[in-house]
Structure formats: structure tokens, C-alpha cells
Amino acid sequence: MTIAISMSVNGVTHQHEVEPRLLLVHYLRDVLGLTGTHIGCETSLCGACTTMVDGQAVKSCTMLAVQADGAEVTTIEGLMKNGELHPMQEGFWERHGLQCGYCTPGMIMAASQIIDRNANPSREEIRHGLEGNLCRCTGYQHIVEAVEYAAKASSQK
Amino acid sequence: MANYVGQRLKRTEDPRLIKGLAHYVDDIRLPDTLHVAFVRSVYAHARITSIDTSEALKAPGVVAVYTGKDVAKVGPVPCASALPGLKVPDYRVLAQGKVYFVGQPIAAVVARDAYAARDALDLVMVDYDDLPAVVDVEAAAKGGPVIYEHFGDNIAYKLTAGEGDVDAALAASDHVLKQRIVHQRLAPIAMEGRGVLARYFPGEEELTVWSSTQIPHLLRTQLALMIGIPENKLRVITPEVGGGFGSKLNVYAEEALLGWISMQLAKPVKWIEGRRENIQGTIHGRGQVGYIEIGCKNDGTITGLRYNVFADLGAYLQLLTPAIPTLTGLMLSGSYKIPAIQINVTGCFTNKMSTDAYRGAGRPEATYVVERAMDLVAAELGIDPAEVRRKNFPAANEFPFHTATGLDYDSGNYEAALNKAQAILGYADLREQQKKARAEGRLLGIGVSTYVEICALGPSQAMPAGGWESATVRIEPTGKVTVLTGASPHGQGQETSFAQIAADELGVNLNDVTVIHGDTGIVQYGIGTFGSRATAVGGTAVFIAIQKLKEKANKIAAYILKADEASLSFAGGRFSRATAATTGTSEPVVPVGEAPAGALPEPETEGKSSLTIQEVALAAHIARELPPDTEPGLSATYFFEPKNFTFPFGTHLVVVEIDRETGDMKFLRYVAVDDCGKVINPMLVDGQLHGGIVQSLGQALFEEVVYDDQGQLVTGSLMDYALPRASHIPWLELDRTETPSPVNPLGVKGVGEAGTIGATPAIVGAIVDALSPLGVKHLDMPVKPETIWRILNA
Numbered sequence: 001m002t003i004a005i006s007m008s009v010n011g012v013t014h015q016h017e018v019e020p021r022l023l024l025v026h027y028l029r030d031v032l033g034l035t036g037t038h039i040g041c042e043t044s045l046c047g048a049c050t051t052m053v054d055g056q057a058v059k060s061c062t063m064l065a066v067q068a069d070g071a072e073v074t075t076i077e078g079l080m081k082n083g084e085l086h087p088m089q090e091g092f093w094e095r096h097g098l099q100c101g102y103c104t105p106g107m108i109m110a111a112s113q114i115i116d117r118n119a120n121p122s123r124e125e126i127r128h129g130l131e132g133n134l135c136r137c138t139g140y141q142h143i144v145e146a147v148e149y150a151a152k153a154s155s156q157k
Numbered sequence: 158m159a160n161y162v163g164q165r166l167k168r169t170e171d172p173r174l175i176k177g178l179a180h181y182v183d184d185i186r187l188p189d190t191l192h193v194a195f196v197r198s199v200y201a202h203a204r205i206t207s208i209d210t211s212e213a214l215k216a217p218g219v220v221a222v223y224t225g226k227d228v229a230k231v232g233p234v235p236c237a238s239a240l241p242g243l244k245v246p247d248y249r250v251l252a253q254g255k256v257y258f259v260g261q262p263i264a265a266v267v268a269r270d271a272y273a274a275r276d277a278l279d280l281v282m283v284d285y286d287d288l289p290a291v292v293d294v295e296a297a298a299k300g301g302p303v304i305y306e307h308f309g310d311n312i313a314y315k316l317t318a319g320e321g322d323v324d325a326a327l328a329a330s331d332h333v334l335k336q337r338i339v340h341q342r343l344a345p346i347a348m349e350g351r352g353v354l355a356r357y358f359p360g361e362e363e364l365t366v367w368s369s370t371q372i373p374h375l376l377r378t379q380l381a382l383m384i385g386i387p388e389n390k391l392r393v394i395t396p397e398v399g400g401g402f403g404s405k406l407n408v409y410a411e412e413a414l415l416g417w418i419s420m421q422l423a424k425p426v427k428w429i430e431g432r433r434e435n436i437q438g439t440i441h442g443r444g445q446v447g448y449i450e451i452g453c454k455n456d457g458t459i460t461g462l463r464y465n466v467f468a469d470l471g472a473y474l475q476l477l478t479p480a481i482p483t484l485t486g487l488m489l490s491g492s493y494k495i496p497a498i499q500i501n502v503t504g505c506f507t508n509k510m511s512t513d514a515y516r517g518a519g520r521p522e523a524t525y526v527v528e529r530a531m532d533l534v535a536a537e538l539g540i541d542p543a544e545v546r547r548k549n550f551p552a553a554n555e556f557p558f559h560t561a562t563g564l565d566y567d568s569g570n571y572e573a574a575l576n577k578a579q580a581i582l583g584y585a586d587l588r589e590q591q592k593k594a595r596a597e598g599r600l601l602g603i604g605v606s607t608y609v610e611i612c613a614l615g616p617s618q619a620m621p622a623g624g625w626e627s628a629t630v631r632i633e634p635t636g637k638v639t640v641l642t643g644a645s646p647h648g649q650g651q652e653t654s655f656a657q658i659a660a661d662e663l664g665v666n667l668n669d670v671t672v673i674h675g676d677t678g679i680v681q682y683g684i685g686t687f688g689s690r691a692t693a694v695g696g697t698a699v700f701i702a703i704q705k706l707k708e709k710a711n712k713i714a715a716y717i718l719k720a721d722e723a724s725l726s727f728a729g730g731r732f733s734r735a736t737a738a739t740t741g742t743s744e745p746v747v748p749v750g751e752a753p754a755g756a757l758p759e760p761e762t763e764g765k766s767s768l769t770i771q772e773v774a775l776a777a778h779i780a781r782e783l784p785p786d787t788e789p790g791l792s793a794t795y796f797f798e799p800k801n802f803t804f805p806f807g808t809h810l811v812v813v814e815i816d817r818e819t820g821d822m823k824f825l826r827y828v829a830v831d832d833c834g835k836v837i838n839p840m841l842v843d844g845q846l847h848g849g850i851v852q853s854l855g856q857a858l859f860e861e862v863v864y865d866d867q868g869q870l871v872t873g874s875l876m877d878y879a880l881p882r883a884s885h886i887p888w889l890e891l892d893r894t895e896t897p898s899p900v901n902p903l904g905v906k907g908v909g910e911a912g913t914i915g916a917t918p919a920i921v922g923a924i925v926d927a928l929s930p931l932g933v934k935h936l937d938m939p940v941k942p943e944t945i946w947r948i949l950n951a
Contacts, residue, residue: 036177076177100648101174102399139847
């Protein structure tokens with residue numbers, strides 16, 4: 001059995017017939033070929049698969065594609081605007097907020113929601129906001145600095 | 158010369174990663190790819206009485222199902238350690254008759270998509286006869302059920318090492334202190350699990366294996382032997398690798414199976430490890446239970462140390478499983494003068510996943526043993542723990558320093574690092590505050606760790622399969638520089654740091670250098686990235702290859718400039734007849750995107766008094782104006798064999814406070830002064846230290862792989878295996894001292910594992926210090942809130 005779905009991903013509308021059990025992350029990766037969204041735990045504990053669904057950061061490994069029918073989805077590939085890096089991407093680069101890079105797309109998506117909600121978060125608020133995302137390389141300190149950088153850069157724009 | 162080395166440069170590898178455009182194994186898409194899923198043992202120890210694959214074969218999308226009998230000709234999973242008397246079980250890629258740990262692969266299901274493969278797993282019927290499981294390592298050594306009957310017992314090997322008469326030393330001591338120490342099993346948990354894609358072309362008889370590994374060349378050699386394909390028909394590619402921490406410094410059954418299956422079906426096949434599989438079937442780290450005896454004089458001078466340790470090897474020997482405890486033995490002198498040291502290792506089989514190299518690999522265990530022992534001595538004698546350590550340091554002028562474990566430490570100034578850390582922390586003041594706090598009933602603790610580690614693994618004499626590293630550096634006709642390194646970075650940032658080295662040495666722009674790694678079809682044989690070796694060994698290979706390349710370029714430049722070879726100077730990327738103080742960098746002769754297509758421009762050489770190295774490269778390729786008997790082209794390859802290991806060191810100081818009511822532990826300060834020799838990129842060094850410290854913090858406070866009495870894995874998902882999160886971590890105050898290594902011309906030592914090695918005893922030491930008014934002298938890791946609460950409520 002398949003179900004017809006339609007969703008806007010990074011501003012482009014896609015229509016597909018999918019199995020109802022297909023996970024959103026597999027739809028993005030395997031059907032649309034957007035492999036920037038990663039899978040790290042399959043149990044919504046690591047946050048590597050974080051994408052924006054209708055403006056909310058969502059762990060796409062525990063959401064079905066059919067649940068996102070009609071939604072507007074943004075993945076890491078859709079974060080750049082007019083060929084320019086999003087301030088959060090810039091922050092991660094400037095402050096060495098990544099090493100192996102595997103958690104990075106999910107981390108950037110979750111972190112960008114932190115500054116969407118709070119333009120000037122404290123270090124404690126940043127750490128709290130990142131609790132749903134695991135990184136095994138950086139020890140988080142440079143990620144906290146990256147978010148601070150992005151918050152500052154965003155407020156100056 | 159340019160001066161990129163030493164600068165906090167942003168990484169050149171980052172743009173693809175932050176845009177989501179990088180390619181890890183699962184991001185590589187080949188047409189007609191089939192997907193593999195594994196039936197894994199649900200028992201720790203059992204006899205397989207039957208396997209029925211008939212229903213699975215009928216399932217939609219299933220192409221094939223393989224079991225042990227189908228792959229009998231695929232060679233065993235290799236162990237590269239050769240210790241005297243070592244018993245090596247026959248580790249087949251799919252179980253043959255018996256299973257020995259939960260998660261052991263029994264059958265491989267191949268289907269048209271990953272969902273179909275996973276569906277069919279449930280249709281493979283395996284019948285088992287349950288056998289008694291051996292779980293506890295000390296019990297395994299003593300007797301009871303035997304895992305491999307033909308071995309007679311569960312002891313894989315016994316080993317004794319060290320110098321000096323420990324019995325006499327302990328007998329002559331004023332005090333001898335004893336402590337049982339547990340290094341719990343850990344799961345490395347790289348954020349990207351393992352993954353393999355294999356594609357066989359039957360016409361060309363060529364197999365390509367993409368694998369998330371730290372050792373592409375060593376893997377190629379081993380897979381060729383296992384699968385039975387000529388090594389020169391096998392190409393291993395490591396695309397982007399999402400972390401390793403030692404867990405991908407190995408050769409796994411799945412890597413050989415995927416290659417073999419692709420050869421059977423002549424189609425690309427892919428397997429991506431799930432997290433549950435990852436915790437079951439990717440190597441674990443640590444897993445030692447040991448007993449310390451340390452002797453000292455009344456003034457705190459250490460006289461001798463013995464460590465009797467039971468190493469929990471697991472059911473099988475992976476690539477370096479039995480070698481890890483030997484590294485513990487090597488580092489038991491810590492940063493101290495200890496005249497007599499003995500380690501007695503008993504390596505035991507248990508019905509669990511193999512232990513092997515996890516970040517630090519045997520050295521965190523050694524450091525933890527020695528640092529805990531120093532704290533015990535300090536507590537016994539009532540001397541400040543920092544002062545006991547200081548008293549036993551070798552002085553800066555005593556290097557190279559020979560240890561009773563048989564090593565020669567290359568260089569060091571341990572007291573300088575301790576002094577600096579104490580100054581940053583305000584150590585003396587804090588001890589005063591601690592006295593006041595204790596008088597008020599508050600539980601404030603200060604932990605001290607003055608570690609040394611062994612890096613840059615290593616001289617080939619000490620390694621199972623070569624300890625050198627390779628580099629090829631070439632300047633292309635258009636002036637772009639290509640560096641091929643045998644190291645295989647997977648997050649460490651060597652695309653940037655090696656480019657820094659190359660750009661400085663060649664006097665070119667950083668952006669004109671590309672570093673290529675991890676493809677055996679392109680890169681000369683290499684060893685890989687592990688043991689904090691990539692920069693110290695691989696970076697040195699790059700450096701020396703460039704010196705060779707410049708010798709040739711100098712010869713060509715002298716010929717063209719009609720000058721004496723010895724008279725040319727090289728600066729700013731330019732060979733000059735005069736010793737002009739040239740600065741800046743040289744530019745490519747053919748800038749990208751600006752030159753018309755077609756024939757290369759002739760280098761303008763006529764009447765010049767100097768030539769850039771890129772003009773020389775062009776001349777070397779056009780090859781009409783070369784000195785007699787000179788090979789055209791401009792490239793050089795070097796295989797660097799280090800003469801010794803390197804020994805980074807440092808001091809970590811931790812301050813914690815424990816809430817008497819709730820047992821809640823809070824970090825107040827974390828100061829680390831590390832010395833990794835000369836620093837290529839301070840930002841990357843900080844990143845390595847942060848990551849290492851936090852993995853160490855995970856071991857100290859949260860992480861533990863738990864098997865129950867039946868050998869069932871209790872911590873099989875990230876729901877149960879607790880990892881450090883952003884909110885758990887104190888702000889890390891880093892500083893460094895810089896004592897160059899004499900072992901390599903760069904003076905670098907390595908930093909990948911320093912944090913993991915230095916931090917654990919400092920954190921546990923701080924908690925023990927905080928609880929010492931309650932009579933606590935030692936705590937086993939992980940020190941969970943429950944542990945502290947029980948002490949406070951005893």
C-alpha cells in the first residue's frame with residue numbers, strides 16, 4: 001500500500017507515492033537524494049537527523065514521511081540563502097564547531113532554532129538548547145562558541 | 158616563507174560539511190545497489206542447531222541469504238598481535254555451529270532495499286541450544302565454564318613485563334598501598350557507525366570497497382587475504398568518515414562479507430550499521446580489572462609499582478585486542494621516576510564483544526592506575542597530591558628519560574606544566590578555600606592529574622604491521638600542489654594542517670594545496686590514522702617529501718638560471734641567485750579560470766635572476782630545459798620511519814562541589830595545560846583536547862557497557878548507554894607549554910588522545926577529594942549520582 005504525499009522541501013514541492021512506514025529521514029535521503037541529513041541512532045536521542053518541519057526542529061528519524069504531508073521542510077541543504085552561508089554555518093566554520101562533521105547538519109539545524117527563539121542566548125541556554133543533539137568529537141565547547149558567533153552575526157544583520 | 162604553521166586557521170574541509178554536501182558511505186549512491194542486513198545472535202553462548210532460510214528467500218525483494226556454510230572459504234577475521242603463547246580463536250565471518258557473543262553475525266540477507274532486507278531478517282529461523290555464558294573477567298580467569306574447550310581454559314595469554322626488583326622495592330618501602338581498580342567497558346560510539354559499500358566488476362575482475370575505516374591500506378591487504386582477491390585488483394576508499402576513536406582501526410567480518418557478496422551477485426551491495434548493531438558488534442574499549450601495589454618512602458618518594466590486571470578481551474580477538482593491555486604496561490611509570498615496575502597481564506576470553514583500541518587504547522588505563530596510586534600515597538602521607546607528583550617528576554634536564562617499563566621519553570618539562578596549571582587555577586588559594594568550605598561542612602574537591610602519554614605510533618619494531626607513514630607531494634604543471642598522505646584523517650583536520658605545512662615549506666598559498674587521503678587507488682601505501690600519529694609521523698613524511706622535491710627543484714632552477722646549485726637561496730616560494738630576503742608566496746603560473754585552454758604556456762626563464770617553484774614545476778613538466786639525467790616532472794615520495802615514540806604530557810586540575818543533601822556533583826573549574834610539542838594549528842589542537850576531555854568525562858561519570866549474568870547486552874541503545882551532552886560539561890580552560898619533540902623535524906608530538914588520557918583521574922580524584930572527609934579513598938567509574946548519594950546516605 002502506498003499513500004500520495006506532497007511536501008515542500010527547501011522551497012521545492014515534491015509529490016510521491018510512499019509506503020506509510022517510510023521515515024521522513026529516508027524520504028529525504030533515499031527518495032529526494034538530500035543526503036546532508038544524517039542518521040545517528042534511530043531512536044531520536046542523537047539529533048543527527050534534525051530538520052525543520054513547519055518551522056520546528058524535528059528529529060526526522062522518528063517522524064513518518066506521511067506525517068509531513070503538506071509540510072514545509074528545510075534541510076541543511078536549504079539553509080544557504082543567495083549563495084551565502086547561514087550565520088550558524090558561518091559560526092561553525094569560524095569557531096571550529098565540527099570535526100568529523102557527522103552530527104553537524106543536525107547540530108546546525110537545532111542551533112539555528114535556539115537563536116530563532118532567543119536572539120541573545122547565554123552559554124547555559126545554548127547548552128540546554130543543544131541537549132537533544134550528541135557530538136562525540138568536539139566536547140561541545142566550540143559548538144557553544146559557534147552559536148554565540150551566529151547569534152551575534154544574526155543580530156548585526 | 159609564508160607562516161601558516163602556528164596559526165588558528167579555519168579548516169578547508171569544513172564548507173562541504175556545513176553545507177550538508179559531504180559524502181559518507183551511506184551518501185554514495187550507485188545504480189542497482191542491493192542492501193544487506195545481518196541476522197545476529199541473541200544469545201551470548203549457544204550451539205546453533207539449525208538455520209532455516211526458506212521463508213526469508215520467498216520474501217518480497219529478497220535476492221539471497223547466506224549462512225556460515227556458504228562463506229566457509231572466506232578467511233577469518235584477523236588478529237595482528239603476535240604475543241608469545243597467544244591463543245587465537247577461529248573467527249569466521251558468519252557463525253559456524255556456535256555463537257560466542259550477542260550480536261555475532263549468523264546470516265546475511267540481501268534484498269532490493271534496506272526495508273525489505275530488514276523485514277526478511279525475522280523470517281530466518283535460527284534454533285539454538287543455550288550454553289553457560291562467561292561474563293565476569295576475574296571469574297573467567299579462575300575456572301568455571303570454558304568457552305573454547307580445545308584451549309582448556311579461558312586464558313588467552315599471560316604476560317609479565319617491567320624492570321627492577323619490585324618485591325625488594327616494596328619490602329624496603331615505608332608504606333605499601335593497595336587498591337583494586339576497575340576500568341569499565343566503553344562503547345566508542347562514533348556518530349557515524351560503520352558502513353560498507355562494495356562493487357565488483359566481473360569483466361575487469363576489480364572490487365572496490367568503500368568503508369568507514371581509519372586504515373584503508375591495511376584493510377585492503379587484509380580483505381584481499383580474506384576474500385581471496387589479488388590485492389592489486391582491490392581498491393579501498395574511505396570517503397568522509399564520521400568519527401572513529403579507534404573503533405574503525407580494525408578489520409570486521411562485515412567488510413569482507415560485503416566484498417564477497419558483491420562478487421557473488423556482480424552488483425553493488427551496501428550495509429549501514431544501525432546503532433544497536435554498533436553497540437553489539439563494533440569493538441569496545443577498556444575492560445580491565447586490576448590490582449595496584451605501590452610503595453613509597455615517608456617523604457613521598459615512590460619506590461616501586463606492581464599492577465596485576467585481568468583484561469576482558471571478549472569472545473574473539475579483533476585486530477589489536479590482546480595488544481591493548483601491553484600499552485597499559487608500557488605507560489605504568491606515568492610521569493614519575495619509579496625504579497621498579499612490574500605488570501602481570503592475564504588476558505581472558507568472555508562471551509562479549511571484543512575489546513580493542515578506543516581513544517587512548519591502554520594508556521588511559523595506565524594513567525588512571527598511576528594517578529589514582531599517587532592520590533593514595535598523598536592521602537596516606539598527608540602530603541598535597543600536587544606535591545607528591547612534583548617530588549617524583551624527572552627534571553627537564555633528565556631527558557631522554559629511561560623508565561622501568563623500558564621506554565625512553567623523548568622530551569619533557571613536567572613541572573612547568575604543573576606550575577602553569579596551578580597558577581591558572583589559583584591552586585594554593587583554592588586549597589585554603591577548601592579548608593574553609595570543609596569547616597562549614599561543604600564538600601569541595603580538587604583533582605590533580607599530571608599525565609604523560611605515548612604517541613606517534615610508532616617505530617615499526619614496536620608495531621604489528623609497520624609504524625611508518627608515507628607522503629607524496631607534487632606540483633602540477635599549472636602550479637597547484639597535491640599532497641597524498643597515507644594517513645587517513647576522519648575529523649582531525651589534516652586536510653588543513655598538512656596544507657599548512659606544505660604551503661609554508663613551498664612558499665605557496667594555502668588555497669593552492671590539496672590534501673588527498675583514503676583511497677588506495679590514488680594514494681601510495683600508508684598505515685592510517687590512530688595512536689595520535691597522523692601529524693607526528695604522516696606530517697613529517699609530508700615535510701621530508703617536500704625537502705626532497707625542493708632539492709630537485711633547486712637543481713632545475715640552478716640549471717635554468719645558469720647558477721651554481723649551492724648558491725641559490727629559497728624564500729617566498731622563489732629560487733634566487735642573490736640571497737634576497739624574499740617574502741610572500743609564489744603564485745601558480747596558470748591561474749585557474751583565467752588562462753585559455755590549450756597548450757601550456759612556456760615558462761619565462763630567459764634572463765631571469767630568480768624563478769618561483771611553480772615556474773620550475775612547469776619547466777619540469779615541459780621538460781625542454783632540464784639538466785642532463787634529470788627525470789621530468791616534479792614530485793617526491795617519502796616513507797618516514799620514526800626512531801622513537803613521542804611523549805606528550807600535561808596537568809589537568811578539576812574542582813567540584815557535591816551537594817550534601819542531594820549528592821548532585823557540580824564542576825566549578827576545569828583547567829588543562831597540555832604539551833603536545835610544536836603546534837601546527839592551535840584551534841585544531843584545542844578541539845582535540847576538548848573532545849578528548851569530554852570522552853574522558855563520559856567514562857568518569859556516565860558511560861558503561863553492561864552485560865548481565867547471561868551475557869545479554871543491557872546497554873544496547875543510546876537510551877541506556879549514557880553519553881555526555883552539552884549541559885554536562887564545564888567550561889574548559891586550556892593553556893599549553895611547548896616542548897618540541899626531538900624525534901621528528903617538525904617537533905610535534907600528537908594530541909588526539911591527550912584529553913582522554915589526562916582527564917579521567919583528575920575528575921575521579923576531585924570527587925574522591927570532595928568526599929574524603931567521609932573517609933572515601935577511592936571510587937570506581939562511572940561515578941554515578943547514585944554512587945555519591947549512597948555514600949552520603951550510608
